[in-house]
Amino acid sequence: xxxxxxxxxxxxxxxxxxxxxxxxxxxxxxxxxxxxxxxxxxxxxxxxxxxxxxxxxxxxxxxxxxxxxxxxxxxxxxxxxxxxxxxxxxxxxxxxxxxxxxxxxxxxxxxxxxxxxxxxxxxxxxxxxxxxxxxxxxxxxxxxxxxxxxxxxxxxxxxxxxxxxxxxxxxxxxxxxxxxxxxxxxxxxxxxxxxxxxxxxxxxxxxxxxxxxxxxxxxxxxxxxxxxxxxxxxxxxxxxxxxxxxxxxxxxxxxx
Numbered sequence: 305x306x307x308x309x310x311x312x313x314x315x316x317x318x319x320x321x322x323x324x325x326x327x328x329x330x331x332x333x334x335x336x337x338x339x340x341x342x343x344x345x346x347x348x349x350x351x352x353x354x355x356x357x358x359x360x361x362x363x364x365x366x367x368x369x370x371x372x373x374x375x376x377x378x379x380x381x382x383x384x385x386x387x388x389x390x391x392x393x394x395x396x397x398x399x400x401x402x403x404x405x406x407x408x409x410x411x412x413x414x415x416x417x418x419x420x421x422x423x424x425x426x427x428x429x430x431x432x433x434x435x436x437x438x439x440x441x442x443x444x445x446x447x448x449x450x451x452x453x454x455x456x457x458x459x460x461x462x463x464x465x466x467x468x469x470x471x472x473x474x475x476x477x478x479x480x481x482x483x484x485x486x487x488x489x490x491x492x493x494x495x496x497x498x499x500x501x502x503x504x505x506x507x508x509x510x511x512x513x514x515x516x517x518x519x520x521x522x523x524x525x526x527x528x529x530x531x532x533x534x535x536x537x538x539x540x541x542x543x544x545x546x547x548x549x550x551x552x553x554x555x556x557x558x559x560x
Contacts, residue, residue, distance in 0.1 A: 322354060322358070325340065325344065325351070325358070326364075326373060329364065329371060330373055333372075336369050336370050337351050337355060337369075340355070358374075359371070361376075363377065388422060390411070390413065393556040394423060395423055397549040397553050398410075398411055398524075401425065401427075401545060402426055402427040402430070404545055405427055405528075405545060406528075407429065407527060408425070408430045408435075408527045408528065409524070409525070410424050410435070410526075410527060411424070412511075412522060412525070413452075414522075417443070417468050418441065418442065418443065419440065419446060419448060419452065420438065421435055421437050421438060421439050422522065424437055430528065431529055434504070442471065443468075444484055445502055447502075448497075448509070449523070450487065451491060451496070451497040451512065451513050451520075453484075453488055454488040454491040454497065455492065455513055455519075455520035461485075461488070470484065473502065473503045473504070474503065476500060476502045495513065496510060497512075497523075498510050498511075498538075500530075501530065507533075508527065508530050509525050509528075510538050510542055510543060511523045511524060512525075512546045512547055512550045514557070515554055516557060521557065524549060524553070
């Protein structure tokens with residue numbers, strides 16, 4: 305796992321503005337020049353110049369005066385993911401997990417103190433969720449993320465909390481630092497983590513670590529509606545399947 309990047313001594317302001325524009329287009333699900341300029345508190349002329357440059361380079365598309373993030377990012381994202389060995393060896397096991405459980409099977413890794421869905425596979429009975437491959441989430445809000453945090457050194461977890469905080473997603477989200485560390489100690493002891501409606505109401509999730517030696521490389525989970533993901537099913541059916549899959553991924557990650 306990488307360390308939290310330090311802030312540059314001389315940040316490039318134009319680069320920062322470019323990324324702020326792209327993140328804003330994503331969060332607003334598209335925006336006009338006026339909306340973007342107002343949201344970022346920059347001149348309309350500047351917003352227009354940035355957008356036209358991004359459009360010319362293929363990273364933004366315009367339709368009816370509204371700008372959206374372009375599909376060229378799929379090329380960058382696909383390339384980045386293809387370089388992750390964990391993705392290659394885990395994909396077949398994710399598919400088996402989804403087919404066996406009928407729910408969503410998920411693989412999360414940590415980057416810059418956030419959890420990134422590296423891969424997902426949908427089972428026959430899986431419900432529609434807001435998650436997608438490549439999405440970033442706060443680590444403390446998910447079983448996957450808490451699993452990763454549980455296997456990181458305390459000082460690394462502290463730095464992640466300092467940077468990203470512990471905001472609530474639902475009333476069940478852990479938002480207290482010491483409560484989180486108590487939960488992480490239990491997760492490490494049990495070698496699994498639960499998310500009981502902590503990020504999405506009505507959704508339960510259980511996760512296990514994917515290790516390389518003593519280091520964690522990612523976390524594997526199955527998620528589904530509370531009505532189907534009760535404690536008995538999790539303990540008797542889901543967890544054994546998750547541990548089997550994690551074991552195979554770990555072996556392939558090391559030896560194949």
